[in-house]
Amino acid sequence: MIRTFTTSITRRLPVLNHVRLYRALAIESSCDDSCIALLERTKPNQPPTIIDHAKKTLHSADVGGIMPTAAYTYHMATIANMCRDFCHKHGISATSPPDLICVTRGPGMAGSLSSSTEFAKGLSVAWNVPLVGVHHMLGHLLTSFLPQSSQQPHANPPQFPFLSLLCSGGHTLLVLSKSISEHEIIINVSDIAVGDSLDKCARELGMYGNMLGRELETFINNIPQIEKDEFEAMNVDTRIGNKYKFRLTLPYQTPKNGKFNEGGIQFAFAQFLSNIQEYKKKFYISDRSSGEFDEKTKRMIAYKTQEFVFDHIIDRINLALKTHGLRKSTADGKLVGVRDFVCSGGVAANKRLREKLFRDLKFDEIGPDPFKFHFPDLSLCTDNAIMIGLAGMEIFEKLQLKTDLSFTPLRKWPLDELTTVDSWTNVDEDEVNRVCKY
Structure with missing residues (x-):
């Protein structure tokens, strides 16, 4: 039925x-x-x-x-x-x-x-x-x-040209829009979209629902703050750096693949699912007969995975701002005149992503004027x-x-x-x- x-x-x-x-x-x-x-x-x-x-x-x-x-x-x-x-x-x-x-x-x-x-x-x-x-x-x-009915009731709409992070279950793009009809893709995704990745990671952790990315966010929001602080301070650069033997890195950071590839700056989200699957198979289930994560380990993986997924988005956008900005000698001036940043799509409803974008994007790379953020109603x-x-x-x-x-x-x-x-x-x-x- x-x-x-x-x-x-x-x-x-x-x-x-x-x-x-x-x-x-x-x-x-x-x-x-x-x-x-x-x-x-x-x-x-x-x-x-x-x-x-x-x-x-x-x-x-x-x-x-x-x-x-x-x-x-x-x-x-x-x-x-x-x-x-x-x-x-x-x-x-x-x-x-x-x-x-x-x-x-x-x-x-x-x-x-x-x-x-x-x-x-x-x-x-x-x-x-x-x-x-x-x-x-x-x-x-x-x-x-x-018009914004809740969060920004008096905000003016973005003015062309503006940047948009479009993040959903099917797409993850950073787009420079010069008019209704002129759009340049600054960053595309090389494998799967961020929403698809979060959904699959949530399912791998045993979550159930019609919108698994939202279930994952709710699950993480309910983690006690003392545990969030513990997970935040935990080093996952190597498996020996934490008691869980859990390792997680951002895509495009190693000398082997570098920050760029043939398609320019790109997002990549498939590795976050494979990382959980590998950990479950090699470093977790082998030590436990049940084959399931204990609750605290599940909370740790969920928290660190969502943080790194969003950190990867921030890292890629900051690289694009540096590459195409105004203040650096290597900049090509592509972002001249941009003063508005839009984040929309299903994943844009995630409040943690909104917090990290607002806090961690380095807009000083493109000019001295403050940027205006635009988040659609949830x-x-x-x-x-x-x-x-x-x-x-x-x-x-x-x-x-x-x-x-x-x-x-x-x-x-x-x-x-x-x-x-x-x-x-x-x-x-x-x-x-x-x-x-x-």
Whole structure:
């Protein structure tokens, strides 16, 4: 039996003195979340109002992770009914359609993407409204443009050019964004994404749940402070440096692989799982008949692993700041003018990562002015349709592009190739004005 987790957010709209506005219906299903959102924009160059957002998530903990075929079946059984109920709730129909449809085109799992892209095409034809196929990571990147309802209620949105750490279960990138359409990947990942690594490490430690990275964070947060202090002071450079014989190092630190590789500066997270597996096999289970970690050892491994995963992210970004900054003679000036730093994606919800970024990033490498940090609301860090609607509205208005109905989902779609893929269609000024009733 398929079990789901359902969430819904509804926000009351302010009373408006005019009716010159437009609404966008957005759909997201790139992985295991079926998401729908309705956004409304009343003024150009202002963030839209979030009217409502709904999400249902495939329960995959019992099978050890997300299975693409199960996710495809789940979305096929969920999206249409979910959209019908959502539209009925908000009075959306063929006689009162939204003005724009936005749907995730990629990157993601092909089956999951196709379930919503084909449905969105049908809505576009039936309602005779334009459709925008949105890049999933662009959605994450733009979430900080939305008003902060909790942590930073008065913060201004980032200004181009800005840097973004996009960290999720499927991607880990440091991106320099010069505009809505111009994105340069400063650091890519060479193996698996940080969220995937944390999930697998948590599973190897015996944790259970639909979002294992969050389970790991909660587990670590509940460690007594006296133990955290002990683990923090523990030297794991060598196995003989601690009573647990546990060794852990940052990737790309040895002379053999160096700080750079052929692809430039990169992240790497696969070794954190293999490190736990090797330790369990060679240095732990061989001494214990049960084959399971005792509770304190489990807490130590969890704490040190999460710390080193995030330290690796900090180390790589600091190297990029030094390489591309302004103050060093070796700098190429690539980051001239950058004064904002965004962290978004599912892993960006981890409070320890936010603390370490704020504390340990060496922004003095790029110039004397203080940096402004932007962290989206926790509810918008994980996959959602709100970000897809926002990105689609920006593409339609700022780039004057929509997507031809012949488009197909893109399992891989580099962010620096946002507008070079097929099926983009130019939108003339008349259509923009007809949709955006400003």
